Amino acid sequence: MSVQILIDSTADLSREEAEQLGVRIVPLTVHFGNRQFIDKYTITDEEFYGMLNTEAEMPTTTQVSPQSFLDVYAEYPNDEIVGIYISQKLSGTYQSAVIAKEECGRDDVYPVDSATVSAGAALLVREAIRLRDEGKSGKEIAEYVTGLAKRVEMLAVFNTMKYLVKGGRLSSTKGTIGNLLGIKPIIRVKDGVLEVIGKERGMKKACEFVAHHLRELPDFDSSMPIAYSHSFNQQDLDALKQDLGEGQTLLMGSVVGTHAGPGAILVGYFRK
Template sequence: MSVQILIDSTADLSREEAERLGVRIVPLTVHFGDRQFIDKYNITEEQFYDMLNTEAEMPTTTQVSPQSFLDVYAEYPNDEIVGIYIAQKLSGTYQSAVIAKEECGREDIYPIDSLTVSAGAALLVNEAVRMRDEGKSGKEIAEHITELTKHVEMLAVFNTMRYLVKGGRLSSTKGTLGNLLGIKPIIMVKDGVLEVIGKERGMKKALDFVVRHLRELPDFDSSKPIAYSHSFNPSDLELLKQELGEGQTLIMGSVVGTHAGPGALLVGYYRK
């Protein structure tokens, strides 16, 4: 019996990268008014950020439905299925995957709450792929990845807090700091929770904060890979890479970009 790995589109792997790794993307959707787009499938990152900058109405997002998961599960009747999904505190997608598992009554399906998103989730996906390619069972992969979720964190720097506040991912009180005098809050994503851990004036100082924070972590696991994602901010991304080193690099898709906005940077890493 082989193992099929499912991810949702907020892991921000491109369709080409997902195909190379042999994983299946189950996409969320983004809406501009009454227009609906399937993340990664019928809207490119370039198209999305162009619309984000020009459309008067803010986009909204929709989680994957239980029926969508049921349809995908049915495509793999003879495979074990390991699913790695956006933190359930950020989306109902994981819960939809669990509901679909219960409805189909299969014991060989293993949904996992990644407790993270984007670059953080990509780290877990890569490890799951490695284990699958080594011949591990779905149960073995799921148990190991579930344990690893406790060790993955992510730091984020946003150009503006407008999108996180508008999307309900951060309170308006906390978001206010990011819209004053060029202040860039630094946010930690841990256990599916977004927490403002610092604020700096200007992107350069915010990136310096991120580098300093990681270097001062007593249990930062330098033996494991790091991953980056950005919403079309390649110049600041290179500054971060010069300090922290190379890592898998992703472009935030339309769903993550709805909440991050343009110019954001994320770095995912492991703690021991």
């Protein structure tokens, strides 16, 4: 029996990359007013950020429904299914996957809460792919990735805080401070919780803070890969990669971009 890996679109793998890796994307949805777009399928990343800059109304997002998962599960009746999804503290998508598992009555479907998103989730997906290619069972993969999820973190620098505040991911007080005088808060994402751990004036200094913080972490696991994602900020990303080294690089899609806004940078990594 083979193993099919499912991810939701907030892991920010492109459709082309997912196809090459043998991974199935189950997409979330973005709304601009009464217009609905399927993340990575009916709106490109370029189109989304263009709309973000020109539309008067800010976008909103919708989780994957249980029925959508049921439909996808039915496509793989003879495969074990391992699903790696956005933190349940950030979206109801994982819970939808669990509900669908219960409704279909299959014991070979393994939903995993990644406890993260975007670059952090992509790190877990890569490990799941490696284990699948080594011939591990769905249960073995799910158990290993669940353990790894406890060790994955992200550091994030946002060019503007208004999208996080509007989406309810950060308090308005912290968001206002972040937007004053070009101050860029540095946010740690751990177990699906966002925490401001520092602030610097400008993206350049904020990225330098991120690099210094990671180098100084006593339990930073340098034996594991790192990953980056950004919302069209290649210049600051390249400078950060010179400090930290190469890693998988992703472009934030429309769902993550709804909350991150343009110009953001995320770094995913493991602790020991």
